Amino acid sequence: MAKKKADPASVALNRELLRSMLLQRRFEERCAEAYALGKIGGFCHLYIGQEAVSTGTLSMLRPDDYVITTYRDHGQALARGLSARSIMAELFGRSDGCARGKGGSMHLFDKAHNFLGGHGIVGGHIPIATGVGFAIKYRGGDQCIVCFFGEAAINNGAFHEAANMAALWKLPVIYIIENNRYGMGTAIERASSIHDIYERAGSYDMARDVVDGQDVFAVRDVVGRAVERARTQGTPTLLEVRTYRFMGHSMSDAVSGTYRTKAELDQYLKRDPIMLLRQRMQDAGEISEDEMAALDAELKALVQDAWDFADASPELPLEALYEDVLVDTTSDAADAAAR
Ligand SMILES: Cc1ncc(C[n+]2csc(CCOP(=O)(O)OP(=O)(O)O)c2C)c(N)n1
Ligand SMILES: [Mg+2]
Secondary structure, X not given: OOOOOOOHHHHHHHHHHHHHHHHHHHHHHHXXXXXXXXXXXXXXXXXXXXXXXXXXXXXXXXXXXXXXXXXXXXXXXXXXXXXXXXXXHHHOOOOOOOXXXXXXXXXXXXXXXOEOOOOOOOOOOXXXXXXXXXXXXXXXXXXXXXXXXXXXHHHOHHHHHHHHHHHHOOOOEEEEEEEOOEEXXXXXXXXXXXOOHHHHHHHHOOEEEEEEOOOHHHXXXXXXXXXXXXXXXXXXXXXXXXXXXXXXXXXXXXXXOOOOOHHHHHHHHOOOHXXXXXXXXXXXXXXXXXXXXXXXXXXXXXXXXXXXXXXXXXXOOHHHHHOXXXXXXXXXXXXXXXX
């Protein structure tokens, strides 16, 4: 029987998803290099291995929705559409960075993309997401906010207060737990009394689901349902996305560490989300070896361009330290700007 011809729209979408995930991977490989060379200072947490979560989730949003996340934020910023140039310049601490070089790796921020950070305090941004959900409802919009955090953050009291309010007040917030099994070097089994952590939403009568975070289509599916719920019913969802980080917790610890075995890491490496999507597309005849090589070359060049741009971008003058510290929210103009 002749092979069914693939629908061009779905082929184009799959390519888009592959491009988004591979860009994150190639970008972060160069981040590791830049960190070793001392071009990036401070903390730096790589997202390698988790790319299907950012791409799968953010490909389901509209530009006027909101995104908020943790310090492990490079991949999500790229998937949201911030330019590689503005992110790399931020990591290099330069004035053309998305936060003028003042935020660095953990504090990427871009109002134009409704990307509300990059937050360094574990769990600290979860109540902020609930607040944004409240603002959306108050203004009468049908947007939603996606809030990413790690599985270790769910044991933080702030999560429980924020989740209770979101359910009680019916706020359009999608809480995404990126369960990569570890909070620094602590395995989830050593930190959480229950291991199916999405069930915590039951305490707040909130919709919930669990999904394979290495499969970009599976992520899109559950996120799509959560977005629909947020837009039409204005209610929150808690999603547990099971994934794995292939690198150390941050640039300051070894890749495999002493808290996990090499065998475990190897097992997860077999489920590299990019490899899985590429394989699926190759099997379906949606991308050839040559096209794959061309895409890879294009993305490597794009990241090199971002590096060169960041390197050439000036640092802010010292006086700029006093800018962006306080905002006068009492004036109408400031209120309008905040929208
Ligand atoms: C309130 C607070 N406590 C401790 C830390 C130190 N810390 C930074 S990352 C981290 C682990 C968080 O793990 P998880 O939430 O699973 O996210 P992941 O790093 O795996 O993405 C800890 C304890 C912090 N930044 N903030
Ligand atoms: Mg974790």
